[in-house]
Amino acid sequence: MTSLASQFSCHDDYDPNALAVDLGRQLILDTLTPITGIEHIPLRDALGRILAEPVISPIDVPAHDNSAMDGYGLRGDDLAGDSETNLSVIGTSFAGHPFDGPVGPGQAVRIMTGAKLPPGVDTVVMQEVVHATDEQVTVPAGQRKGQNVRRAGEDLRGGVAALAAGRLIRPAELGLIASLGIGEVGVRRRLRVAIFSTGDEVISIGTPAREGQIYDSNRYTLFGMLTRLGFDVIDIGVVRDDPASLETTFREAASIADAVITSGGVSVGEADFTRAMMSKLGEVLFWKIAMKPGRPMAFGRIGKDDNGAWLFGLPGNPVAVMVTFYQFARPALLRLAGVAPLPEQPLLQAACITPIRKAPGRTEFLRGVLFVEDGEWKVRLTGAQGSGILSSMTDANCFIVLGPAQGSVAAGDPVAVQILDGIV
Numbered sequence: 045m046t047s048l049a050s051q052f053s054c055h056d057d058y059d060p061n062a063l064a065v066d067l068g069r070q071l072i073l074d075t076l077t078p079i080t081g082i083e084h085i086p087l088r089d090a091l092g093r094i095l096a097e098p099v100i101s102p103i104d105v106p107a108h109d110n111s112a113m114d115g116y117g118l119r120g121d122d123l124a125g126d127s128e129t130n131l132s133v134i135g136t137s138f139a140g141h142p143f144d145g146p147v148g149p150g151q152a153v154r155i156m157t158g159a160k161l162p163p164g165v166d167t168v169v170m171q172e173v174v175h176a177t178d179e180q181v182t183v184p185a186g187q188r189k190g191q192n193v194r195r196a197g198e199d200l201r202g203g204v205a206a207l208a209a210g211r212l213i214r215p216a217e218l219g220l221i222a223s224l225g226i227g228e229v230g231v232r233r234r235l236r237v238a239i240f241s242t243g244d245e246v247i248s249i250g251t252p253a254r255e256g257q258i259y260d261s262n263r264y265t266l267f268g269m270l271t272r273l274g275f276d277v278i279d280i281g282v283v284r285d286d287p288a289s290l291e292t293t294f295r296e297a298a299s300i301a302d303a304v305i306t307s308g309g310v311s312v313g314e315a316d317f318t319r320a321m322m323s324k325l326g327e328v329l330f331w332k333i334a335m336k337p338g339r340p341m342a343f344g345r346i347g348k349d350d351n352g353a354w355l356f357g358l359p360g361n362p363v364a365v366m367v368t369f370y371q372f373a374r375p376a377l378l379r380l381a382g383v384a385p386l387p388e389q390p391l392l393q394a395a396c397i398t399p400i401r402k403a404p405g406r407t408e409f410l411r412g413v414l415f416v417e418d419g420e421w422k423v424r425l426t427g428a429q430g431s432g433i434l435s436s437m438t439d440a441n442c443f444i445v446l447g448p449a450q451g452s453v454a455a456g457d458p459v460a461v462q463i464l465d466g467i468v
C-alpha cells in the first residue's frame with residue numbers, strides 16, 4: 045500500500061489540526077479498494093447484497109406489445125377523428141390468453157390490461173368511454189392512434205445490462221431481476237466487520253455496574269448500523285486499557301475481518317493506550333476533524349495483506365460514534381463492500397424553529413426532528429446535544445447539518461437536514 049501519511053499530507057488542503065468533513069470522507073474513499081469474491085445465490089437471498097456482475101436481460105420486458113387498459117383494441121387508422129367510430133367486435137384478448145387472429149379494418153377486439161395486442165391492433169380505447177354490445181363497439185371522437193399501449197422492451201431490452209455491477213439489491217431490484225426470469229445472481233461476499241470497545245470503565249450488560257463503570261452502548265449502536273447495511277458483524281466485546289490485551293485483540297480482529305471498528309481511546313488521555321497500539325500495529329492516521337461531535341478519529345490499516353484490515357478508530361462518546369459512523373465509516377464500508385460510487389445523499393432544506401449558537405469553522409451535526417407544518421418542512425432540536433446524550437439520537441429522525449461557513453441560526457432560518465431513515 046502507498047504510504048497513507050504521504051498520500052494525505054501531500055494534499056493541498058490537508059490540515060492535521062482539523063480536517064474538513066468532506067475532505068476526510070473523500071480521502072478515505074480514495075484509499076479503499078473493494079473486496080473481491082463472488083457468490084452465486086438464490087434471488088430472494090440477495091436482498092441487501094451487492095451485485096458483483098451486471099445482470100444482462102435475456103429478454104425484452106415486456107416481451108410483447110400489450111394493453112395498458114381494459115377496453116377495446118383497434119387499428120388507429122380506423123379512428124374517424126372528429127366523429128364517432130363504429131367497429132365490429134370479433135373476439136377477446138386476455139392477459140395470458142391472447143386473441144391470435146389478425147384484426148382487420150373496421151374490426152376491434154375486447155382486450156384486458158396486460159393482454160398481447162393481436163396483429164393489426166395498435167391502439168386501445170378504455171371501456172369506460174365506449175358504448176358496446178357483444179358484437180359492436182362505438183368509440184367516441186378524440187381518441188389518439190397508439191394510445192394505451194405498452195411497447196415490447198419499453199422497460200428493458202434483451203441483451204442489455206438491466207443492472208450494473210455494484211448495485212445494491214433493494215426490493216425494486218429483486219422485482220426487476222425476477223421480471224427477467226432470473227432466479228440466481230452473482231453478489232459480492234458479505235463484508236466482515238469486527239467491532240470492539242475499549243476502556244476500563246466500560247462493561248458489558250449482564251455484569252452489575254460498580255461505581256464509575258458504564259454499560260457499553262457503542263457495540264450495540266455499531267451492531268445495529270452495520271447489520272442494517274447487510275454486513276457480517278464480529279463482536280469482540282470490551283477490551284481493557286492494557287497494551288497486551290489490546291495488541292492481541294487488534295491482531296486477531298485484523299486477521300478475521302475486512303474492517304475493524306473500535307470506539308474510545310483515540311483522544312489524548314493518559315489511559316488512551318488504544319492510540320499507541322494502533323500506531324504500533326499499522327499505518328494509522330489520527331485526525332482531528334473540524335466537526336462536532338466526533339472531533340478525534342483514527343483511520344488507517346493494521347496488519348499486513350490477508351492478515352490486515354482497515355481500521356476506523358471512532359471516539360468513545362456514544363453520539364460521536366454514531367455521527368462518525370454515518371459520515372465516514374458508512375460510505376467507506378459500502379465502497380469496500382463493492383457498492384458502485386453513490387450519488388451524494390441530497391440534503392433537505394427546512395426552517396429551523398430552534399435557535400442554535402454556532403461559530404463558523406467546523407461542521408456540526410445536531411440531532412433534530414423533521415416535521416411538516418402548514419405545508420412547510422420544519423425542524424427542531426431534540427433537546428440537549430452533548431455527545432454523550434444518546435437519547436438525542438433516539439428522539440431524532442434527522443441530522444441538522446451546519447456547514448463550516450455557517451454561524452448561529454436564528455429561529456426560522458433555513459438549515460440543511462440529512463434524513464436518517466429512508467423508505468426503501
Ligand SMILES: Nc1nc2c(c(=O)[nH]1)N[C@H]1C(S)=C(S)[C@@H](COP(=O)(O)OP(=O)(O)OC[C@H]3O[C@@H](n4cnc5c(N)ncnc54)[C@H](O)[C@@H]3O)O[C@H]1N2
Binds near residue numbers: 262339
Ligand atoms: N484534552 C482533550 N480531551 C478530549 C478531547 C481533546 O481533543 N482533548 N476530545 C474530546 C472529545 S470531542 C471526545 S469525543 C473524547 C474522545 O475520546 P476517546 O476516543 O479517547 O474516548 P474515551 O475517552 O475512551 O471515552 C469518551 C467518553 O465516552 C464514553 N465511552 C467510551 N466507550 C463507551 C462505550 N463503549 N459505551 C458507552 N460510552 C462509552 C467514556 O466513558 C467517556 O465518557 O475525548 C474528549 N476529550
Ligand code: MOO
Binds near residue numbers: 338339432
Ligand atoms: O466531538 Mo467529541 O467527538 O464527542 O464531543
